Amino acid sequence: MIKPVSISIQNTQDGFAIVEAILADNPEATSNPLPAMTKVDCPGRLVIRADSVSERLGREWDPQEIHLSVISLSGSVDEDDGSLIIFWR
Amino acid sequence: MTPRKMSLKQKYGAYTRGLDWKPTYQREDDVFPFAKYEGIKIHDWDAWEDPFKLTMDAYWKFQAEKERKLYAVIDSMAQNNGQLGITDARYLNAVKLFIQGVTPLEYQAHRHFAHLARHLPGAGLRVAAQMQSIDELRHCQTQIHTISHYNKYFDGIHDFTHMHDRLWYLSVPKSFFDDATSAGPFEFLTSISFAFEYVLTNLLFVPFMSGAAYNGDMATVTFGFSAQSDESRHMTLGLEAVRFLLEQDEANVPIVQGWIDKWFWRGYRLLSLVGMMMDYMLPKKVMSWGEAWETYYEQAGGALFADLARYGIREPKYADVAKAEKGHMTHQAWGIFYNYTHAAAMHTWDIDEAHMAWLREKYPDTFAQHYEPRYRKWREQAEEGKRFYNNGLPQLCQVCQIPMAFTEVGDPNTISFRVSEHGGDRFHTCSDGCKDIFDHEPEKYAQAWLPVHQIFQGACGGATLPEVLDWYHINQGADNMDYAGSPEEEQWNRWMEGRRPVVPVAAE
Numbered sequence: 080m081i082k083p084v085s086i087s088i089q090n091t092q093d094g095f096a097i098v099e100a101i102l103a104d105n106p107e108a109t110s111n112p113l114p115a116m117t118k119v120d121c122p123g124r125l126v127i128r129a130d131s132v133s134e135r136l137g138r139e140w141d142p143q144e145i146h147l148s149v150i151s152l153s154g155s156v157d158e159d160d161g162s163l164i165i166f167w168r
Numbered sequence: 169m170t171p172r173k174m175s176l177k178q179k180y181g182a183y184t185r186g187l188d189w190k191p192t193y194q195r196e197d198d199v200f201p202f203a204k205y206e207g208i209k210i211h212d213w214d215a216w217e218d219p220f221k222l223t224m225d226a227y228w229k230f231q232a233e234k235e236r237k238l239y240a241v242i243d244s245m246a247q248n249n250g251q252l253g254i255t256d257a258r259y260l261n262a263v264k265l266f267i268q269g270v271t272p273l274e275y276q277a278h279r280h281f282a283h284l285a286r287h288l289p290g291a292g293l294r295v296a297a298q299m300q301s302i303d304e305l306r307h308c309q310t311q312i313h314t315i316s317h318y319n320k321y322f323d324g325i326h327d328f329t330h331m332h333d334r335l336w337y338l339s340v341p342k343s344f345f346d347d348a349t350s351a352g353p354f355e356f357l358t359s360i361s362f363a364f365e366y367v368l369t370n371l372l373f374v375p376f377m378s379g380a381a382y383n384g385d386m387a388t389v390t391f392g393f394s395a396q397s398d399e400s401r402h403m404t405l406g407l408e409a410v411r412f413l414l415e416q417d418e419a420n421v422p423i424v425q426g427w428i429d430k431w432f433w434r435g436y437r438l439l440s441l442v443g444m445m446m447d448y449m450l451p452k453k454v455m456s457w458g459e460a461w462e463t464y465y466e467q468a469g470g471a472l473f474a475d476l477a478r479y480g481i482r483e484p485k486y487a488d489v490a491k492a493e494k495g496h497m498t499h500q501a502w503g504i505f506y507n508y509t510h511a512a513a514m515h516t517w518d519i520d521e522a523h524m525a526w527l528r529e530k531y532p533d534t535f536a537q538h539y540e541p542r543y544r545k546w547r548e549q550a551e552e553g554k555r556f557y558n559n560g561l562p563q564l565c566q567v568c569q570i571p572m573a574f575t576e577v578g579d580p581n582t583i584s585f586r587v588s589e590h591g592g593d594r595f596h597t598c599s600d601g602c603k604d605i606f607d608h609e610p611e612k613y614a615q616a617w618l619p620v621h622q623i624f625q626g627a628c629g630g631a632t633l634p635e636v637l638d639w640y641h642i643n644q645g646a647d648n649m650d651y652a653g654s655p656e657e658e659q660w661n662r663w664m665e666g667r668r669p670v671v672p673v674a675a676e
């Protein structure tokens with residue numbers, strides 16, 4: 080079984096762009112809307128690419144800005160200058 | 169030479185380990201006196217690396233931004249009569265339970281993470297604990313600021329810290345946290361950061377905040393999400409801290425497993441209050457406790473424990489009991505509150521037909537058979553003017569402190585209780601999970617401050633109920649009893665009356 084990872088994001092302008100970017104960059108990701116938030120699930124591994132989010136927001140988005148939009152996650156995290164990855168080891 | 173911009177990883181290293189030093193004129197063991205007594209062995213503190221490479225400068229920047237967003241909403245609530253936007257005044261009882269039961273825990277977390285920020289020998293973990301300590305203080309403060317708006321109009325909120333220290337149902341969350349803060353630093357990390365924040369917190373905050381959003385409580389959603397954004401960092405800390413302990417020495421594995429078993433069960437029992445809130449206190453419901461348990465524990469937890477299996481960690485003991493009980497727990501918890509509404513600083517109510525239909529649908533195997541007849545009987549009694557109040561004091565579990573009303577697994581007609589002997593006394597617990605915890609450290613739990621025992625010992629203001637309620641600071645006739653007939657109901661109806669259209673709308 081491939082273990083699922085997930086991230087829940089606030090339904091805000093930034094949040095919508097992050098969810099859109101995740102869905103575009105992770106073909107296996109699915110989104111589940113809940114009141115005020117969206118939970119994105121993906122088998123095994125999920126990447127949030129800064130350039131993808133920036134493109135959708137029309138401004139430079141720093142992966143550390145994830146701290147302003149994230150509600151919860153399931154999995155381990157690795158963060159660098161261009162992306163944030165959620166994965167199981 | 170022009171200075172080059174550091175990468176995130178270099179910057180993180182410089183701002184954590186780069187600031188650390190080795191003591192020279194004091195022994196390491198004297199500087200960190202709590203680091204070893206639990207038996208945890210750490211060989212290389214430098215192996216710790218925070219997955220979110222957040223440094224203090226960036227931390228202040230993002231936290232300030234979160235506060236700006238939150239306070240804009242708080243101001244807007246105050247300026248626009250935000251209290252009128254909620255679906256129904258009964259909803260507010262969930263907020264009461266939150267500020268009475270959870271907000272004081274945020275403060276406790278603040279204090280104890282400050283302790284860890286001083287006493288953990290690794291610099292990376294100390295910095296993470298320092299940030300978390302500040303986060304938790306922020307959570308406490310922003311919750312108080314936000315909910316103070318409701319305190320102007322609603323009962324039961326006015327003296328929450330006093331109530332937290334005294335009320336029978338609030339001793340459940342209070343004793344949970346006291347248990348954690350009186351443990352060693354690694355048990356605390358495993359209990360709060362891992363078992364509670366990583367494994368179980370989604371069950372507290374996510375349904376709570378979604379419920380608030382769905383019920384028009386903009387303010388609670390905003391502080392909740394603001395706190396949750398820190399929580400993701402706390403959860404990650406919990407997971408990585410446990411992984412770090414497991415990787416450092418094989419001898420740590422059984423110790424950590426014991427803590428996981430204990431704190432899973434402690435956390436699960438604590439969540440019975442949250443499950444009850446989800447199934448009974450939200451006028452518009454988001455998901456049932458049973459569904460939330462499946463999504464956030466069975467699925468997410470399943471992946472987690474499959475991942476930790478490589479270290480020899482298994483699923484928490486008694487997770488199967490939690491699974492088997494999920495169709496019963498919340499109904500039994502609501503029953504306790506209905507029985508003792510005269511002694512609680514929140515309201516209960518009759519379960520109406522639409523609500524019963526929802527419960528039948530969500531709990532097809534249990535509700536109609538075991539709980540619906542009970543509610544119908546209670547309604548009948550109330551209609552005859554004989555609303556049932558339990559005037560006896562319940563026995564409490566020595567560990568989780570919940571009134572002994574949960575039933576045996578597979579036998580919902582028999583109350584579950586266990587007995588242990590220690591020092592010539594008998595101690596009662598509600599389940600195998602709580603009994604194991606008691607038997608492992610009887611010297612600790614024998615000292616529990618149990619609200620019912622304290623009343624019988626004369627330590628709670630007097631021998632009569634009104635005296636005890638005064639000692640609780642319950643404003644009798646307003647804070648307690650059913651919603652029907654309360655000053656809050658009268659106020660809400662008056663508000664809603666004023667909001668109906670003045671000119672009758674012509675029928676189509």
Ligand SMILES: [Fe+2]
Pocket residue numbers: 274277303304307395
């Ligand atoms: Fe918190």
Ligand SMILES: [Fe+2]
Pocket residue numbers: 277304365398399402
């Ligand atoms: Fe936290």
Ligand SMILES: [Zn+2]
Pocket residue numbers: 437565566567568569570597598599602
């Ligand atoms: Zn118990």
